[in-house]
Amino acid sequence: MRIGLRTVKTALSAALALLVASQLQLLYPTAAAIIALLSLTNTKHSSLITGISRLFSLALATAIAYLCFTFIGFNAVAFGVYLLLFIPSAVYFKLSEGISVSSVLVTHYLIEQDLSWQLITNEFALMILGVGFALLFNLYMPNREENVRENQLIIESLFKNILEKMADSLAEPESETHLLKDCLQIHDFIQKSSHEAQLLMENHWLARDSYYLDYFQMRRLQSNFLKDMLQLLEKTTIEPLQSKQIRDILLYTADHFVEENDGQTNLNKIAEVYESYRTMPLPQTREEFENRARLFHFLQLFEAFMEIKADFYTQHQEERI
Structure with missing residues (x-):
């Protein structure tokens, strides 16, 4: 069994994202690890574009979720309406890369029945940690x-x-x-x-x-x-x-x-x-x-x-x- 460089970087970035999120006492710290895992790509440029896209995607998802959960309530119907609005919006703004990750973070609003600034800050912190550690470990690339x-x-x-x-x-x-x-x-x-x-x-x-x-x-x-x-x-x-x-x-x-x-x-x-x-x-x-x-x-x-x-x-x- 051969363990490649990308596998090592993925493991380290995910583990450190989880560790830091836990130390900061963020809710759902494992989400930071998953985001790091999904954000580490083959190149520096693609990792950067992916990270930026996911941050903007989360901002769009939070805005739509706020409207849906405020007017419909924290329930399955509101989440379904959120997806109906968010997915085509993300595609339109070329933020498709962040649809799945952002939607997972939005479920935290649904589970907590809350859309306070503290929780919104928590979700952005998880995203920044996951994306940030992926970018950090992608700073090293073998010279091709x-x-x-x-x-x-x-x-x-x-x-x-x-x-x-x-x-x-x-x-x-x-x-x-x-x-x-x-x-x-x-x-x-x-x-x-x-x-x-x-x-x-x-x-x-x-x-x-x-x-x-x-x-x-x-x-x-x-x-x-x-x-x-x-x-x-x-x-x-x-x-x-x-x-x-x-x-x-x-x-x-x-x-x-x-x-x-x-x-x-x-x-x-x-x-x-x-x-x-x-x-x-x-x-x-x-x-x-x-x-x-x-x-x-x-x-x-x-x-x-x-x-x-x-x-x-x-x-x-x-x-x-």
Whole structure:
């Protein structure tokens, strides 16, 4: 049995919330422990948003409960009317996160048959203790940046491998089916890496740098174009001159497939192939015409593949200097 960091933080925050609530002689101190348990999330940012949402939710719940219990009485009917009014109101004000917790605290008003300031203060103190200890223990989060950086290197290595194999397939034609599978694996790995980058970003309360999220988004878009290039390559017969030119570009791209590459040299090389393409004799048969059209489409996809990287580099170059 493995006990994770989040489990330890949850246990400690709940226990301390209960201990402090008991020491302060608050009514229903166990509620503070439950609130702490429910408020400790995966990231600092989400814990903060959850805590704030629950405090506002309790304020709304108390106001509605005050009206219902004052005019109907402290009974089941009043509690039912309270829920009919509170739930849609919380959803409208985007406070859904606090519906259950706030409603549990409202039952304390019902049990005590009281809505005095002392009891209202008691409920807010329970909420503040639970949320506060959850936030306190979420101040420590393991640094995920090393994992994210490692994922970047893995993804770049996988792209290089596919580009090299694409170049080899031009010299010695073979089925690209296995390369398509590799491309899908890259896409899946990028999705997982994006989730890791999201957690990294949300563990910074003030400076929330989206660089890594944007990086993985850029690679995800490139993986989509790479898949289309592979599918088109299966149907295209490339003449020897164009085969050498495209193979050289693929190998150059593989050799320089790094985070810092601005993509401009690759785009210039593609433009040279375009120019060579335009000077070729016109196709004489329908088959040649269709093949030439597929080659042109392949170059367009390759160009878009590199423009994605060039745009990303331009957007973020100042951030990584």
